[in-house]
Amino acid sequence: MKTKRKALKAAFSMTIPVMTGYLVLGAGFGILMSSKGLAIGWSVLMSAAVFAGSLQYVSVSILTAAFNPLYALILALMINARHLFYGLSMLEKYAGTGRLKPYLVFGLTDETFSLLVSGTKKDDVDSRWFSFFVTLLGHVYWILGSTIGAFAGAVVRFDTKGLDFVLTALFVVIFLDQWRYGKHHIAAIIGIAATILGLFVFGQTNFMIPSLLLILGLITIFRKTIDKGEGEPQ
Amino acid sequence: MTSLQMFATIALLTVGTVATRSIPFLLFPAHRETPTYIRYLGRVLPRAVIGLLVVYCLKGIAPLEYPYGMPELIAIAVIVALHFWKRNSLLSIGAGTIVYMILVQQVFL
Numbered sequence: 145m146k147t148k149r150k151a152l153k154a155a156f157s158m159t160i161p162v163m164t165g166y167l168v169l170g171a172g173f174g175i176l177m178s179s180k181g182l183a184i185g186w187s188v189l190m191s192a193a194v195f196a197g198s199l200q201y202v203s204v205s206i207l208t209a210a211f212n213p214l215y216a217l218i219l220a221l222m223i224n225a226r227h228l229f230y231g232l233s234m235l236e237k238y239a240g241t242g243r244l245k246p247y248l249v250f251g252l253t254d255e256t257f258s259l260l261v262s263g264t265k266k267d268d269v270d271s272r273w274f275s276f277f278v279t280l281l282g283h284v285y286w287i288l289g290s291t292i293g294a295f296a297g298a299v300v301r302f303d304t305k306g307l308d309f310v311l312t313a314l315f316v317v318i319f320l321d322q323w324r325y326g327k328h329h330i331a332a333i334i335g336i337a338a339t340i341l342g343l344f345v346f347g348q349t350n351f352m353i354p355s356l357l358l359i360l361g362l363i364t365i366f367r368k369t370i371d372k373g374e375g376e377p378q
Numbered sequence: 379m380t381s382l383q384m385f386a387t388i389a390l391l392t393v394g395t396v397a398t399r400s401i402p403f404l405l406f407p408a409h410r411e412t413p414t415y416i417r418y419l420g421r422v423l424p425r426a427v428i429g430l431l432v433v434y435c436l437k438g439i440a441p442l443e444y445p446y447g448m449p450e451l452i453a454i455a456v457i458v459a460l461h462f463w464k465r466n467s468l469l470s471i472g473a474g475t476i477v478y479m480i481l482v483q484q485v486f487l
Contacts, residue, residue: 161471186384193392203391211383213390220394226427226434227395231402232416233424239408252399254431261424264467306479312435312450313457313474319428320461320470331422335429348437359426363419370422 147270154269155277162255163285165311170289173200177294180208184294191290199223225353230257244276251279262318330370334362445486453478
């Protein structure tokens with residue numbers, strides 16, 4: 145019991161930025177759904193079952209269009225293709241998680257992944273339960289945000305414009321931490337440069353998959369150099 | 379769309395998402411030795427992917443139109459400076475976000 149409470153506490157303080165971001169973005173999603181005349185239940189169901197921010201935003205338009213199940217599936221695969229990389233990165237970390245594993249894999253969002261690979265958890269906190277609570281809290285914040293948004297509709301009391309930047313800030317900070325602790329920065333530079341290149345060549349809506357492939361290619365080409373610098377696996 | 383069609387659409391969005399998150403675990407199950415190349419990717423990809431996420435968040439910036447991405451640039455500069463100075467994640471994230479909100483709400487109108 146003590147192990148779990150300790151893990152929950154550690155997970156809570158680490159997920160505060162995610163809480164802010166998910167409440168705001170979740171609310172934005174709920175507001176968008178309501179503005180299209182979709183009942184609150186649909187917002188809650190979407191956030192509980194799909195649990196993928198950008199996909200849910202994009203899907204609002206397909207829920208209000210003609211029924212096209214194949215398109216829904218392809219859209220989900222395309223927009224979330226980056227999650228394939230998260231799974232690859234978590235193979236070892238999630239290897240010993242037993243019955244928690246299906247849920248951990250289900251909830252492997254950008255933010256869960258980022259927090260868990262940032263490796264700033266204290267050593268005396270149980271890794272398995274910490275991962276679980278980081279995932280669970282994110283899920284709860286996301287559902288809660290969507291519900292609040294769906295209820296509130298377009299009536300928002302204070303100007304939240306720009307508050308969603310909290311997630312950008314979170315990624316920047318994790319990037320800086322990784323930069324500081326890495327022996328060299330080839331992989332980090334590849335990530336930034338390949339994505340910017342993809343964005344310029346393929347544009348805002350289509351850059352993700354080419355960028356992911358470019359990252360994979362470059363990381364494979366530079367394997368010898370990178371491996372030398374990274375040393376022993378963490 | 380009928381309610382049943384809505385359920386089906388949400389189910390397929392879920393299936394697609396779960397697929398992208400679970401395929402690596404299904405391809406490389408824990409009880410079998412993972413190939414060294416895949417282990418290498420697992421070790422190095424996080425460093426690259428966080429960079430990708432930063433750019434992904436900033437994809438909406440139009441560098442040639444007002445405000446030329448200035449709010450994002452300034453807020454990120456604040457985060458970088460503060461983070462190297464104080465090394466406190468919550469402080470860097472909180473201050474960066476507040477600076478950004480002030481810039482987009484009050485300064486760059």
